[in-house]
Amino acid sequence: MTTATPPAAALPWDRDRARARAPESTPAWRRFTHALRTRVLARVRAGTTADPTPRDRGDDTGARGLIVPEPPLDIEELYHHRRLSLVRLAVLLVDDLPTAEDVVQDAFTALFRRHGHRLGSLDDPEAYLRTSVVNAARSVLRRRRTVRAHTPEREGHAPAPEEDVLLHEDHREVLAALRTLTPRQREVLVLRYWSHLTEAEIAATLGLSRGTVKSTASRALDALGRRLEGLR
Known part of the structure; x- marks a missing residue:
């Protein structure tokens, strides 16, 4: 039996569409880019044999070694607790806030x-939503590639206001370098250093083996290291 969809007023995310956007949390972006830059520099100093990501912990702990709480069972609670982190995850994959x-x-x-x-x-x-966001971001990027293949590129692109905040902060070089990676490389690093997922969780989210996640992270960090060195 199919459950009827309630009116839009019952959906908190539809109500939020009409609200003004809150400014992005710059400290959160800085923590992400600082963690990523630190890992890249440590890898450069140690050589390419260094582990690309911190060692996974047990199944009952997150990437920070904390006990993972039970996920909320109500969709509105899940929305209010996880929407912002998922939006930031999506921004790192599709490069603009409205999308x-x-x-x-x-x-x-x-x-x-x-x-x-x-x-x-x-x-x-939460894992279900995270996988949905990653898959939707892939679709967005595919559509963009198709459009760009048939549309002349405009000159003098001016960033949107929310992008301007990012571009004028200290972390802009890391974000710019991140955009030069392949989609899969970017997904792996964003899920690891933004969402703090383990290799096993990243593998489940992306439908890859743990070995592929590890090798992709290694190549991505090498590419970031070369890019960041070139910007100095």
């Missing part, structure tokens, strides 16, 4: 239409 917000809104809407308000039937609703 990232749409990607996350669509992921929550699809989750709601399939499972309703209560999410007890899902083992890990």
Whole structure:
């Protein structure tokens, strides 16, 4: 039996579409780029035989060694606790805030239409959403490549206001270098250093083996190291 979709007023993410956007949290971006730069520099100093990512911990701990709390079972609670981190994840994959917000809104809407308000039937609703966001970001990038192949590139592109904040902060070089990676390399590093996932969690999110995640991270960090060295 299919559950009828309630009116839009019942969906918190639809209500949020009408609100003014809050400014991005610059400290959060700086923590991400600092962690990524630190790992790249440590790898350069140690040589390419160094582990590309910190060693995974047990199944009951996150990348920071903390006990992972039980995920919220109500979709509104999940939305209010995880929306912002998912939007920032999407921004790092698609490079602009409006598209990232749409990607996350669509992921929550699809989750709601399939499972309703209560999410007890899902083992890990956050992982479900994260995979949806990554897949949607891939679709966005594919569409962009198709459009660019048939549309002359405009000169003098001016960044949107939210992009301007990023471009004028200290972390802009890391973000610029991140954009030069392949989509898979970017996904692996963003999931590791922004979402703090283990290799096993990244593999599950992207549908890859742990070995592929490890080798992709290694190549991505090498590429970032060369790029950042070239900017000095």
